[in-house]
Amino acid sequence: MRLDKAPTKYIFCGMNTVISVRIDKKLKNLAQEVAESAGLKLGTLIAAYLRQVVYTRRIELYAPEKMTPKLESLIADIEADLQSGKVSKKFDNAKDFLTDLKQKASKEISSPV
Numbered sequence: 001m002r003l004d005k006a007p008t009k010y011i012f013c014g015m016n017t018v019i020s021v022r023i024d025k026k027l028k029n030l031a032q033e034v035a036e037s038a039g040l041k042l043g044t045l046i047a048a049y050l051r052q053v054v055y056t057r058r059i060e061l062y063a064p065e066k067m068t069p070k071l072e073s074l075i076a077d078i079e080a081d082l083q084s085g086k087v088s089k090k091f092d093n094a095k096d097f098l099t100d101l102k103q104k105a106s107k108e109i110s111s112p113v
Helices: 025-037 042-056 071-084 094-110
Strands: none
Touching: 025 042
């Protein structure tokens, strides 16, 4: 039989194991919302994560880090600079950024400190 004319065969692996886990109902509902927003069922999401753990041999868990007082202070300083106009405005493209940069550079050259 020629390989290019071989019939397509599909192999389905049956899922035959159930894992029962006790978790907080609110956590389950929130996780279901996340899964559904990605178009997945919660069981599919959990199975995908377990496959990832097996294939990568890594367990990756993330938890938000608390901000240190120093980081909070730096963010407050940056926000104050943004409000006062000490920093550059937001640009949608590189051309506008370069135009603004050239204008500021020409002003600094024409009015030395």
